[in-house]
Amino acid sequence: MIHIKKKRKKFLNSNTDSSLQTDLDTANLPSHVAIIMDGNGRWAKRRLLNRIQGHEKGAEAVRTIVECCREMGISILTLYAFSTENWQRPKIEVAALMTLLAKFLESEQKNMLDNNIRLNAIGQIERLPEHVRRVLHETMTLTKNNNGMLLNLALSYGGRAEIVRMVRDVAIKAKEGGIDPDSITYDVVSDHLYTKGMPDPDLLIRTSGEMRISNFLLCQIAYTEIFVTDTLWPDFNREEFLRILQHYQHRERRFGRTG
């Protein structure tokens, strides 16, 4: 514990932006950060590159932000890496994203072990190609005892599909007598979501300026603080992430109550 605190301090001091160094309150950081990583395609287009090159650059930004969250002591990072709707993209792009994901997991296994990061996946994992499922399960198994940070990858994830799955599971249990319909509370609902046992995100970041939720964590973001930045995901970096944390710390979270 003390060791992590020291590391965190060193990290903040190494930042060039002095206001970030002095203003960030390490005791008031979000426990759970969720990110809609958008803008890889536009980033590539602006540079006359193909979309896949944009995703490759996006994977580098993933590494940077995972590392930053770990250093800051953030407990959970949930990244929207592939949505249920993304299956409708051209086959070549879907295949490239799957290959990129598998390569990312392979290359990050050691890093995750060294940095005490546990990998988890949320979404319709069964729809992923076999080679991705294999490395995903391998990485989850390898890192299952790590407790420094949870990296949640949303893969073939959709909030509506998650709700349908939850309703179906609860309905089956009710039909079989395992659940009394009158005793269904939000806790029961929450226990049947992919994020079972995890606190809801405190902070949701969306890159590339679009003002929408895009079917991400529909139940879980009821009281999440939302930040949208115009920065395209491949350009998203530590400094901007720290600035958003700073803004987050100035938000008053009322959860529907008065101030």
Ligand code: FPP
């Ligand atoms: C959205 O940008 C991004 C995605 C659909 C995929 C996200 C994937 C990565 C960030 C890289 C790989 C991920 C990991 C975890 C290694 P877009 O293609 O919709 O961009 P556009 O809106 O500008 O076209």
